[in-house]
Amino acid sequence: MVMINKAKLEIGVSQTPGNDGNYIATAWYVNDKLQLSFSESENLPPVINLELDFPATIKIVLSGKSIENKVFSLDVDKVTLYIGNIKFKLTEKQAEDLFNEQMYYSTEQDIEKGIELKFTSADPLQLLLDCSRDDMIQTFLTEEEILHSGVSMPIENEFRRMYSQK
Amino acid sequence: MSVDIVFAGVPWVGGGAPLMAPGLLKSIVQNEGYSAVGIDLNVDLVNRIIEKFDNVEEALHAVNFIAERKSPRLEYYNNHSRFFLEEITYMAERILSYNPSHIGLCLLSVDSQFVTEYLALRLKQMAPDKKIVVGGPGITTMLGSTDYSYTESLIEKGLIDCYINSRGKEGILAYLRGDLKQSDIDYEYNITNTDLDLPYPDYGNYDFDQYLTKAIPILESEGCVQKCEFCNLIEYWPKYKFRKSSEFFDEMLYQSMIYGFRHFDVRNSLTNGNMTEFKKWLTLVANYNEKNPDKQFSWGGYFIIRPEKFHPEEMFELIKKSNGMLVIGVETPVEHIRIGMGKKFTNKDMDYHFYMCKKYNIENILLLMSANPDETPEDYKFAEQWLKDQRPYIKNTISTISLAIAQVLPDTKWDKKRESNGWIVDNTYFEQPGVSDLKSRIDHTLRLSKLVKEFNEW
Numbered sequence: 001m002v003m004i005n006k007a008k009l010e011i012g013v014s015q016t017p018g019n020d021g022n023y024i025a026t027a028w029y030v031n032d033k034l035q036l037s038f039s040e041s042e043n044l045p046p047v048i049n050l051e052l053d054f055p056a057t058i059k060i061v062l063s064g065k066s067i068e069n070k071v072f073s074l075d076v077d078k079v080t081l082y083i084g085n086i087k088f089k090l091t092e093k094q095a096e097d098l099f100n101e102q103m104y105y106s107t108e109q110d111i112e113k114g115i116e117l118k119f120t121s122a123d124p125l126q127l128l129l130d131c132s133r134d135d136m137i138q139t140f141l142t143e144e145e146i147l148h149s150g151v152s153m154p155i156e157n158e159f160r161r162m163y164s165q166k
Numbered sequence: 167m168s169v170d171i172v173f174a175g176v177p178w179v180g181g182g183a184p185l186m187a188p189g190l191l192k193s194i195v196q197n198e199g200y201s202a203v204g205i206d207l208n209v210d211l212v213n214r215i216i217e218k219f220d221n222v223e224e225a226l227h228a229v230n231f232i233a234e235r236k237s238p239r240l241e242y243y244n245n246h247s248r249f250f251l252e253e254i255t256y257m258a259e260r261i262l263s264y265n266p267s268h269i270g271l272c273l274l275s276v277d278s279q280f281v282t283e284y285l286a287l288r289l290k291q292m293a294p295d296k297k298i299v300v301g302g303p304g305i306t307t308m309l310g311s312t313d314y315s316y317t318e319s320l321i322e323k324g325l326i327d328c329y330i331n332s333r334g335k336e337g338i339l340a341y342l343r344g345d346l347k348q349s350d351i352d353y354e355y356n357i358t359n360t361d362l363d364l365p366y367p368d369y370g371n372y373d374f375d376q377y378l379t380k381a382i383p384i385l386e387s388e389g390c391v392q393k394c395e396f397c398n399l400i401e402y403w404p405k406y407k408f409r410k411s412s413e414f415f416d417e418m419l420y421q422s423m424i425y426g427f428r429h430f431d432v433r434n435s436l437t438n439g440n441m442t443e444f445k446k447w448l449t450l451v452a453n454y455n456e457k458n459p460d461k462q463f464s465w466g467g468y469f470i471i472r473p474e475k476f477h478p479e480e481m482f483e484l485i486k487k488s489n490g491m492l493v494i495g496v497e498t499p500v501e502h503i504r505i506g507m508g509k510k511f512t513n514k515d516m517d518y519h520f521y522m523c524k525k526y527n528i529e530n531i532l533l534l535m536s537a538n539p540d541e542t543p544e545d546y547k548f549a550e551q552w553l554k555d556q557r558p559y560i561k562n563t564i565s566t567i568s569l570a571i572a573q574v575l576p577d578t579k580w581d582k583k584r585e586s587n588g589w590i591v592d593n594t595y596f597e598q599p600g601v602s603d604l605k606s607r608i609d610h611t612l613r614l615s616k617l618v619k620e621f622n623e624w
Contacts, residue, residue, distance in 0.1 A: 084294050086287060086324040125254070125287060129247045136237050155277070157568065157622075158180035159229050162212065163222045165378050 005054045007124040010047050012078020018070035024105060026072065029059040040064055047078060054122050060115035062105055072105040074115075081131075083124050094131035168265035170200040171342065174257070176271050176278040176285065176304075177208040178233035184209070184374070186383035186433050187272040187302060189367035194335045197365050200342055203264045204368060207257045209376045211281075214253065233277040254281070258288040268297045270338065271326075273304025279316055286325040299341055301330035308576050309398045335364065362388055362407045366417050374425060381431035381466070382421045386414050386447075390435040392470065394508035395579035396497070396535065396572065399435055408440045411447035418451070418463060432467030441476060445484065452487035464489030471496075471511040471519045479522060486526035494519075495533045499552035500545045503538050508579075520556075524563045531566045536614045537607035538572040539580065539589065539598060546610040553617045560621055567618045571595075571611045 015023050022040035029035065030050055038044055040063075050058060064070060076095035081088045090098065102115045119127050173192055175185035188204030195202045211232070219225035228246050230236045232253075237243040261269055269289060271282050286298050303309050305317045317329035328346060330337035340346040364385065374380055389403035422428050438444040455462040469492040471477075485492070498504045501513045511519075523530055534553075537546070556564060573594035574580045590597045597603045 083287065084290055084324075086290055088323060123251055125251055125284060125291075126247065128287075129251070129284075132235070133240075133243055133247075136231070136235050137240060137243050138236050138238065155178070155180050155229060155233055156226055158182075159226055160222060162182045162378055163216055163225055166216050 005122055005124060006083075007052045007054065007056075007127075008082040009050045009052055009058070010078070010080040010082070011050070012047050012075030013044050014046075014071075014073050014075055015044055016069070016071045018064075018066060019068045020066050022064065022066070022070070024062050024064045024067065024070050024072040024111065027061040027063075029061065031057055032059075052119070052124070054119060054124050054127070056119045058115075058117040058119075062111040062114050064111060067106070067108055067111060070106065074099055074103045076103065081124070081128065083128075088128060088131075090131055093134070097134055098127075098131055168201075168267065169203050170266065171195060171202050171268040171270055172261050172264050172266040173202065173204045173270040173272060174261055175206045175208050176273055176282050177211040178229065178277040178281065179208045179274045180277075181379065182209065182212045182377060183379040183381050183431050184369065184372055184377055184383050185272070185274065186367060186385065187274065188270075189369040189372065189383075190364060190385075191270060191272065191338055192371070193365040193368040195338060195342060196368065198339055198342075203266070203371050205260065205371050207260070210257070210260075211253055212378075213376060218249070232281060235280050250284070254284045254288045257281075257285055258292055261289065262293050262296070266296065268299060268342065271298065271300045273300060273302040275304040276307050278302075278304045283320065283325065286320065290325060297328075298326045299328045299330060299338075300326050301332075301337065303402065305329055305331065309402050311576055362409055366420055369421075369425060374427060379431070380427050381429045382418075382425060382427050383433050384414070384417060384421065384430045385409075385434055386432050386437055386467070387434045387439050389439075391439040392508055392510070393579070394495075394497075395583075396507055396538075396575070398575045398578050400579075401577040403435070406439055408443055411443040411450060414443075414447055415450040415454075419454075422461075422463065428461060428463045430463065430465040432465055435468055436470050437465075437467035438469050438472075441472075445481065448481070448484035448488050448490070451489075452484050455487055455489065462489055464491070466491035466493065468493045468495070470494075470509075471515055473511065473515045474518050477519070477522075482522040482526045482528065485528055491529045491531070492523070493531045493533065497533065497535045498538050498541065498545075499549050500538070500541055503541055503545065506540065507538065520559050520563055524559060527562065529565045530559075530563055531568065532564050534567060534569045534614070534618075535572045536569060536611040537602065539587070539596070540601060542601060543606065543610075546606075546613075550610070550613055550617065553614060553621070556621075564621075567621050569611070569615055569618045571607065 017023055023043065025038060025040045026044070027034060027037040028048060028050060030052060035050055036048060062072065076092040076099070079090040079095040079098065081090065098117065105111060121127065173188040175188045179185060185206045185208055188206055192202040192204030215225050215228050219228060227238055227242050228249060231246040232250060237246055271285065273279065273282055282300060289296060289298060300317060300320065306313055314329070314331060317326070320326045321329070328341055330341060330346070337346065367383070387406065387408040389406040390399055391406050393400055418430055451463050451465070465488065471494060495509070496516065497507065497509055499513065536549070574584055574589065574591050574596050575594055584591050584596065588599060590599065595604060
């Protein structure tokens with residue numbers, strides 16, 4: 001059975017021109033292959049579409065002659081992952097986690113650094129799961145907190161009973 | 167070879183007993199000429215977790231991850247998310263091995279929502295042309311809720327093609343006929359018929375050797391004769407319906423003959439709703455057991471306590487002869503609170519019940535709710551002492567106690583009167599100014615919880 005390991009990532013972008021009227025130029029690579037590039041004179045579309053083949057590494061190479069007042073940013077409220085025909089709009093928090101805080105670029109150091117997003121799993125579902133990872137990781141609750149939140153007790157009791165029959 | 171539909175029971179469902187829905191739905195659609203398969207994915211996952219994790223605490227973390235999307239630390243998260251995706255792939259492959267044109271995912275509770283989402287995605291990844299429909303009480307957060315945001319979000323993402331928010335058999339049949347499509351926004355898909363005219367479930371695709379609890383699920387009634395104030399079943403099943411004892415017994419004979427098991431897990435709100443039919447059924451089972459001492463039937467089911475005049479000693483004798491195990495919602499030992507919430511039996515009735523169960527060696531599982539509305543600190547003390555006083559019944563009559571803090575669930579009578587009673591409700595947890603605050607309720611629950619733990623481990 002063939003599993004689709006391809007996905008499409010839509011990333012919202014914003015930019016402002018600098019004093020010279022130009023923008024920060026961007027070149028978008030996926031797995032070291034150039035997919036899109038925009039020169040300093042080009043205004044970016046509001047959403048960038050990237051085709052991903054997992055595992056995937058996205059590199060965004062930034063460049064510009066004069067960067068004065070130029071700002072380039074990834075918009076955390078406009079990130080959507082498509083797996084086949086299935087659409088997952090990421091929450092702002094999930095997108096922030098995905099970008100690993102690499103969102104705003106307005107200095108020479110920022111430009112030199114560029115952006116790299118690594119999805120090491122061959123499974124796009126792992127990326128989806130990982131987008132919610134921070135919400136899922138919780139230090140285990142105290143008994144009092146469990147009672148207050150109403151989670152876990154019945155599941156735990158039933159499972160312990162089953163496990164004891166191992 | 168292909169089939170019209172595969173029904174799959176989706177994890178997580180606690181208890182590890184066979185799921186009824188896939189077998190019942192398979193039978194319903196087969197009777198109308200569709201080819202179908204009914205599988206229980208829950209038991210596979212339960213067994214794999216038990217096998218994989220040598221430590222019960224880590225196994226529990228895996229369960230919490232799957233049922234509640236919670237992981238305690240990054241290292242656990244990494245391990246469990248990998249395991250989870252492997253299991254999702256296995257489940258999808260198992261479903262697709264039957265080459266169905268439709269896939270029906272059955273959700274028993276909210277704990278199945280996480281797996282359903284990722285399973286549907288994996289199915290769409292592997293076989294985008296398959297139609298996926300979901301249904302069952304777990305499609306909403308609470309039983310009886312009309313908030314379908316979860317299933318609507320699955321439709322919006324393209325993960326499923328349809329969801330069925332009705333009980334009974336009409337919904338799934340309408341779907342297979344093509345009459346039920348969420349895309350037809352004007353179509354009325356909330357079919358609420360809940361008749362009990364159901365065929366015998368077909369568990370032919372189940373491997374009963376897989377189950378720790380080897381029981382055949384069986385349905386005797388639907389709904390409840392009581393209208394307890396805390397209970398949300400009333401909204402879900404507003405009318406009590408029952409099967410005739412002879413029909414119910416015939417199904418037991420048939421299912422035991424087909425599957426070779428003789429223990430029955432009665433899957434309804436209570437077995438003794440209709441006392442006339444209940445006694446007839448007990449007599450049928452007891453007579454059968456007398457005639458078949460080496461092949462006796464046994465059963466377990468929910469049961470309500472009633473005064474002695476309704477539950478004479480002969481009934482307990484019959485329960486014993488039919489090898490019955492009773493799950494009893496005592497809720498609170500504080501008599502006036504219990505009666506006030508709609509459980510019409512006194513503590514004297516309860517003492518009589520346990521005395522009889524001890525006399526006839528009948529196992530009881532007790533369901534308790536702590537810190538109920540109107541219970542005062544004095545009542546808390548009484549409840550704690552009452553629990554201590556039940557020691558004579560530990561293990562020989564009361565095998566297990568299940569405790570939960572009282573909550574105000576949506577659409578219950580408690581929910582409807584919370585404003586007029588001045589309760590402060592946060593989510594489903596409440597405080598009652600002048601009677602109890604949340605801290606005292608939790609403290610009392612923790613004290614009871616400690617006693618229950620000792621009780622269960624004794």
